Amino acid sequence: MSTPTFTAVLRVAEFRAMWLAEVLSVAGDQIARVALSVLVFDRTDSAALTALTYALTFLPALVGGVMLSGLGDRHPRRTVMIASDIGRAVLVGLMIVPGMPLWALCALVAAVTLLNGPFKAAQQALLPDVLTNGKFRVGMALRNISSQAAQLAGFAGGGLMVAHWGPFVALAVNAGTFVASAALLLLLRRRPAVTPSSKEGQQSYLSSIAAGAALVFRVPALRTLLALNWLAGFYVVAEGLAAPYADEIGAGPAAVGLLMAADPLGSVIGAAIFGRWVSEETNVRALGLLGIAAGIPLILLALKPALIVALALLALSGALATGYHFQTVVQFTERLPDERRAQGTGLASSGVITVQGLGALAAGGLADLIGAANAIGVAAVAGVLVAIPIAISWARVRHTPPVRSAAA
Numbered sequence: 001m002s003t004p005t006f007t008a009v010l011r012v013a014e015f016r017a018m019w020l021a022e023v024l025s026v027a028g029d030q031i032a033r034v035a036l037s038v039l040v041f042d043r044t045d046s047a048a049l050t051a052l053t054y055a056l057t058f059l060p061a062l063v064g065g066v067m068l069s070g071l072g073d074r075h076p077r078r079t080v081m082i083a084s085d086i087g088r089a090v091l092v093g094l095m096i097v098p099g100m101p102l103w104a105l106c107a108l109v110a111a112v113t114l115l116n117g118p119f120k121a122a123q124q125a126l127l128p129d130v131l132t133n134g135k136f137r138v139g140m141a142l143r144n145i146s147s148q149a150a151q152l153a154g155f156a157g158g159g160l161m162v163a164h165w166g167p168f169v170a171l172a173v174n175a176g177t178f179v180a181s182a183a184l185l186l187l188l189r190r191r192p193a194v195t196p197s198s199k200e201g202q203q204s205y206l207s208s209i210a211a212g213a214a215l216v217f218r219v220p221a222l223r224t225l226l227a228l229n230w231l232a233g234f235y236v237v238a239e240g241l242a243a244p245y246a247d248e249i250g251a252g253p254a255a256v257g258l259l260m261a262a263d264p265l266g267s268v269i270g271a272a273i274f275g276r277w278v279s280e281e282t283n284v285r286a287l288g289l290l291g292i293a294a295g296i297p298l299i300l301l302a303l304k305p306a307l308i309v310a311l312a313l314l315a316l317s318g319a320l321a322t323g324y325h326f327q328t329v330v331q332f333t334e335r336l337p338d339e340r341r342a343q344g345t346g347l348a349s350s351g352v353i354t355v356q357g358l359g360a361l362a363a364g365g366l367a368d369l370i371g372a373a374n375a376i377g378v379a380a381v382a383g384v385l386v387a388i389p390i391a392i393s394w395a396r397v398r399h400t401p402p403v404r405s406a407a408a
Helices: 006-010 013-044 047-055 061-067 077-095 102-130 135-165 167-185 198-202 205-218 220-229 242-248 254-277 280-285 287-293 296-303 307-335 338-370 372-397
Strands: none
Touching: 006 013, 006 135, 013 077, 013 102, 013 135, 013 167, 061 102, 061 338, 077 102, 077 167, 102 135, 102 307, 102 338, 135 167, 135 254, 135 307, 205 220, 205 338, 220 287, 220 307, 220 338, 220 372, 242 254, 242 372, 254 307, 280 287, 280 307, 287 307, 287 372, 296 307, 296 372, 307 338, 338 372
């Protein structure tokens, strides 16, 4: 059976609506991050408060991913996504109210980020029902490409938008993207909530959260895939230390943007290659090896090569990381029972965001002690060493069947 093309995936009307909605939301989020950074810094002249506000666009995702993802299993997933979009549009709209106190602004930012969790979980849980007959894997690759491109466009466009019209216009655009996303999701077919077993129906919501997490960590294949995806905590360090690294290699401030863009560019290339030209069987077999290989180019950054070489190494790492990342998400999602799919994928995605934040935070402290280049190298070596037993584990468990029931 031949691999479906990107065009074939985009011919699926429901996926096309979900894909376009996601592209708009991702671009809008980056525009908002730029706007909030400028807005808070202008008000406070404080780099610390500006960094805190930026962090609030990421960190509450862990709470939302763990505590609210299960809504996508208990309620219709289309409804959860639309409600999350409407909620986020209202919250961002409130940020535009003149004279909004800084504490209230921070609370609104945290609440918007909190709603990302149930949205992403419901979206991920619904995609296998929308993309059938081998299209799910290719659709995930296409989402990776478009998300990276939307991030780059959002950051660039956000900077221009804030410079010309100010942060409030940029925030209004972000609110508009959520409204547009909700409207597009109305095109999806209505599906009922996943019907729980009698045992699940008797569980409290908190009990079901604990049961979903226990399922993931109890099943060796799911546990291994989770660990493989969380290698991002080691490999994100180079992006987080782009500014001090550029200074150490004598490349100057202008190189910081290039260094930060190299990994997303490599990710786009990797998603195109692995999603379209590498067979799923080969990709699945190589997941562990790709997890190891993605760290090796980053180790070489410790040698402080010329800028063009550093950019190539970052792009290569991004391509290899994408080769295992999106296929890991596919495998993880398909191995979950339907009644736990939203809860499980929410745990995985929020965990990735959390380990990236923790990895960048730890690397920043390490870089103060040994320098950015050395910190990147140490983190990459640690990532490779952690990836080796994960790869061995994947070789043992990759042939195990999916979990068919949450009680399994």
